[in-house]
Amino acid sequence: MKLSHLRQITQYLQDFKKISAVHRVSDTIIKIVFDKRDAIYFNMSRSNSSMFKCEEYPRSKIYNAPFDVLLAKHFNRSNILSIELLGDDKIIRMETSIASAYKEELTYLQIEFTGKYTNVIILDQQNIVIEALRHVDLYSSFREVRVGQKLLDVPKAPFNAKEYPLQSVEKFLYSVYENEQNAKLDSLKKQRVAQLRKKLKKLQKLYERLDSQESLEKIAKKYEHYGNLILSNPSSFKPYSKKLLLDDYDGEKIEINIDKECPTAFVVSNMFFSRSKKAKQKAKHLHIEEESLSSKIEHLKLFIHTVETAKDVAKIELLFPKKVQSKKIKQNDSIEIFWIEGYKVQLGKNEKGNVALLKSARAKDIWLHLKDQPSCHVIITTDKQSLPQNIIKSAARLCVDFTTTSQDKYLVDYTPRREVTIQHGANVLYNKYKTIEIDTRS
Numbered sequence: 079m080k081l082s083h084l085r086q087i088t089q090y091l092q093d094f095k096k097i098s099a100v101h102r103v104s105d106t107i108i109k110i111v112f113d114k115r116d117a118i119y120f121n122m123s124r125s126n127s128s129m130f131k132c133e134e135y136p137r138s139k140i141y142n143a144p145f146d147v148l149l150a151k152h153f154n155r156s157n158i159l160s161i162e163l164l165g166d167d168k169i170i171r172m173e174t175s176i177a178s179a180y181k182e183e184l185t186y187l188q189i190e191f192t193g194k195y196t197n198v199i200i201l202d203q204q205n206i207v208i209e210a211l212r213h214v215d216l217y218s219s220f221r222e223v224r225v226g227q228k229l230l231d232v233p234k235a236p237f238n239a240k241e242y243p244l245q246s247v248e249k250f251l252y253s254v255y256e257n258e259q260n261a262k263l264d265s266l267k268k269q270r271v272a273q274l275r276k277k278l279k280k281l282q283k284l285y286e287r288l289d290s291q292e293s294l295e296k297i298a299k300k301y302e303h304y305g306n307l308i309l310s311n312p313s314s315f316k317p318y319s320k321k322l323l324l325d326d327y328d329g330e331k332i333e334i335n336i337d338k339e340c341p342t343a344f345v346v347s348n349m350f351f352s353r354s355k356k357a358k359q360k361a362k363h364l365h366i367e368e369e370s371l372s373s374k375i376e377h378l379k380l381f382i383h384t385v386e387t388a389k390d391v392a393k394i395e396l397l398f399p400k401k402v403q404s405k406k407i408k409q410n411d412s413i414e415i416f417w418i419e420g421y422k423v424q425l426g427k428n429e430k431g432n433v434a435l436l437k438s439a440r441a442k443d444i445w446l447h448l449k450d451q452p453s454c455h456v457i458i459t460t461d462k463q464s465l466p467q468n469i470i471k472s473a474a475r476l477c478v479d480f481t482t483t484s485q486d487k488y489l490v491d492y493t494p495r496r497e498v499t500i501q502h503g504a505n506v507l508y509n510k511y512k513t514i515e516i517d518t519r520s
Contacts, residue, residue: 079128079191081168081239083250087129088163088170090247091118097174097187100153102141104395108149108198108211109135112158118251120189120198121258122211127196130255131248136392136472138399140420148200148209152176152185159184167232168192192232195219205229259391266394270385278378285371294361301354304334305347312343322346370412373428377414377480384479387518396472410434414480418472422459425480431455432504441496444470446477447506449489449513453481455504457495471514478516485519 094112103109108120119135121128156174164171168191175182185208186201198211207225214223221230244250289297308315311324318341322334340346381397388394399417409415412431416423426432432455439445444458444465456477458465474490482488493511500506 079168080242081166082242083244084168084170084191085163085166086244087247087251088161091161091170091172094161095158097153097156097158097172099155100149100187101137102146102149103135103137105138106211107135110153119255122189122196122198124196125193127191127193128254128258129251130258131251132255132259132390134392134468136396136468137419138392138395139417145198145200145209145211149198152183152200152208153187156185164188165231165234167234169232188229190232195221197223199223199229201229262391263388263394266391267385267388270394270398271382274378274382274385278375278382281371281375281378285368285375288364288368288371289360291361291364294357294364298354298357298361301350301357305350305354307332308334308343308350309347315343315346317341370428370430373430374411377427380480380483381414383483416476418469419466421465421469423473423476424457424459425476426455426504427480429504436495436498436500436504436506439495441494443495444473444492445495445498445508446470446474446490446492448477448481449491453477471516474514474516475518478518487515487517487519489513490516 091112094116096113097110098114099109099111101109103119106121106123108122109117110120111117117131119130119132121130153174156176159173159175161170161172163169170189170191172187172189173184174187175184177183184203186203186205188197188199188201190197190199195212195214197214200208200210202208205228207223207227207229209225210223212223213225214221216222221232223229307324307326308322314324315322318339320336322336324332324334326332336346336349338349340349385394385397388397396416396418399415410431412427413434414425414427414431416425424435426435435455435457436445439457440459440461442461444460446456446458447453454477456473458469458473470492474492477490478488491508491511491513493508497510498506498508
């Protein structure tokens with residue numbers, strides 16, 4: 079960020095009296111709520127730091143690292159004593175206090191927009207580091223950032239920064255978000271859509287390569303015929319032969335290729351009988367494989383549409399959560415998993431996935447479904463009596479996005495899983511439900 083802009087933003091921040099809440103919403107973005115109503119986001123990405131305002135930036139997860147615990151302990155519901163630009167450099171320093179029954183505790187929140195060493199540091203009155211977003215050792219910088227160590231001052235920049243007056247700090251902060259989001263959104267969309275299209279192409283090729291029921295039945299009949307013919311002429315087989323020339327039942331000569339070394343005619347015939355049985359089973363269950371591939375293809379098409387119509391980066395990050403499960407845990411490929419502000423949200427890609435969700439969900443988990451029409455099933459894993467409305471709304475939006483591409487108003491019913499009765503497969507009855515409206519046109 080430009081030093082001139084930071085000066086003007088610091089003056090803007092000086093009007094606030096309290097820090098109502100502070101927490102990370104992503105790995106590098108910290109949300110500070112001032113005076114219960116004004117939320118400002120501090121993007122602490124290295125070499126690309128910024129400050130911005132927006133309507134809402136959903137949490138990707140709940141952070142519980144030592145930094146996050148101490149950030150909440152020292153600054154939630156704290157009084158702001160002063161806010162300054164330290165040394166007239168790119169460092170905002172907030173002096174705060176929390177009044178307790180024993181004494182007033184003073185703490186500093188130091189937000190450093192210093193390029194490579196961008197950081198958020200919690201300090202005590204003696205400038206001793208309590209905790210930091212990033213720890214820096216002496217091998218990386220002359221200025222060590224380590225818990226329990228005194229923090230040195232940043233050397234003053236050897237130049238005078240040019241002034242860039244802002245007509246409105248408020249509008250500037252909103253524009254920072256909008257500009258960053260648009261650039262990042264376009265890049266993320268291209269990247270993620272390319273990944274999804276690659277998966278889609280692979281599934282479509284698998285679908286196109288599926289044998290027809292007629293061809294599978296024909297193969298099964300041929301192998302069964304070979305097995306019977308070899309079993310009827312055991313003396314014609316020489317151990318480990320690769321080819322066998324036999325008289326067919328109608329007197330015609332037939333050449334049978336044997337691609338596996340077999341010691342006896344009995345072993346060869348069993349091999350062909352086994353292949354015949356496998357082809358019959360495949361023909362019998364072909365419709366299941368077709369339905370499975372078809373549903374996965376449709377799910378990916380909906381996924382691509384959802385990414386392409388996403389309005390902000392937060393939505394893309396929600397759709398592509400970081401892998402948190404162990405590789406040893408086998409994931410059901412009929413279920414899509416998302417994380418909304420730390421809540422696990424699961425979505426059935428097809429009927430198999432919907433059934434699996436209904437069976438595995440716990441009584442207090444929240445179940446969602448489009449009102450009075452077929453849709454995917456969605457489960458929010460929770461043991462809480464009541465969920466924040468924004469979590470339900472985000473999950474309901476996923477339910478709509480992965481059911482239809484039509485832009486319209488939709489009603490989504492939701493209720494605890496215990497209120498849902500399975501009738502047959504993924505068909506259910508439910509009562510004591512609530513309904514939320516989702517408008518995909520906006």
